[in-house]
Amino acid sequence: MDEIVRINSDLPPLRRLPLAGRAGEVYDGILKAVLDHRLMPGMKLSEDEVGAVFGVSRTVVRAALQALAFEGIAEIFPNRGAFVAKPSTETAKQVFEARALIEPELAANAAGRLSPEDLEGLRQHIEREHAALHAENQGEAIALSGAFHIRIAELSGQAVLTGFVRELISQSSLIVALYWTRRETTCESDDHGALMEAFSAGDSALARSVMRDHIERLRDGLDLTDRETRPVSIAEALGRVMA
Template sequence: MLKTSGKSRTAGQPPVQQSPVYLGIRSAILGHSITPGTKLPEDELGDIYSVSRTVVRAALQALALDHIVSLEPNRGAFVAKPTRLEAREVFEARSLLEPKVAAMAAEIAKPADIALLERHMEEEHAAVAAGKDGEAVHLSGQFHVAIAEIANHSIYTDFVRRLCSRSSLIVALYWRRRDTICEHHAHHELVKAIAQHKPKDAAELMVSHIVDLFSGLDLSEREPVGKKLSDILKV
């Protein structure tokens, strides 16, 4: 098996990806506070965050590289709106990549890693119980990224992070049932397999889990209802 250095990419992220503008917009989008297709005017965002349009533009460009924002010539920036084809492709990619990642995590997971995953599950479960579905979807994505980080493969982790971010937009657009949010028992079984160092079981559970998530989507177009940016991005 190929080995990696194990060094996290997070520590080497460009400053723009640690800025309040980037983090605030990203969190609002992935938490479903800002809906797909919403326009993101540079001047309004600059007023909200009390920064220049140059700073806002840099954040939007970074978000575009993450496929969270779409930059359209002569029109500006919009929250990305994945097509039905993109939705299928994203979940197909996840079904190929994440089982491998889960198996790798199961081979080397330490007690501290399992404790981290359990905390993720508790936070996600609390969000679901409180009816905070957007937050629960975001936390679910973080859970999957955490598994990739445990696998200690920086390239896979980067791919999983980007795929989970795009999945959040897909759920916002095409969600048809509430249990599309990662079910608590599905994550529990995954953590159990990883904790018991059972790579094959972890991989099989991840495949089943992602297929179930995909089955909860309605890939017919519908328009989400948005809110004012100034009401969402309060700082």
């Protein structure tokens, strides 16, 4: 299984690259700013500006940006620098189509494999997700929702497909941050609860059906149209995160 380093307890571990110390702090701060709609897709991530906000060197910032690029959260262009990734509407559609193909089968596999400890861990995760939603912490709610799906994939025992799901979830988190239209897009609906019922019963067919419907609802809750966004500075966006 890919190594996961958890630096910030407010965000679940979505990254696959080992990243500790100040670089991990920069990574988590930028990710949270993206999910909280502070840093918008397409925005330039100046190494000097980011470094000034966090009080770190360009080398540290560069390591964080490379990890973000590996997860699809940022894009790095030669001679231009790093930018928050901006998935097109077509990419967004393809990401959710891929999730609809893969995740129902992983949910079905997981349904027959979960131990009482696994089920309790998933229940606790849902409780954290609901708490984030009720506290209107949108960034944490998006991240927790993604981590819930990753955990189901891990519990399915399908390591190769779990890797695909990790990549798709990273892209989905950015897509939801850009295109969501209502709170339940972050899985506030009863879908996760319905999945838990299927898992508790060991009902693979039901888990497959619930997950398929759930992914379709997630997709339908997105407004896949290009929109203008208000310009914001790096200092303003990350300053809110670091405060």
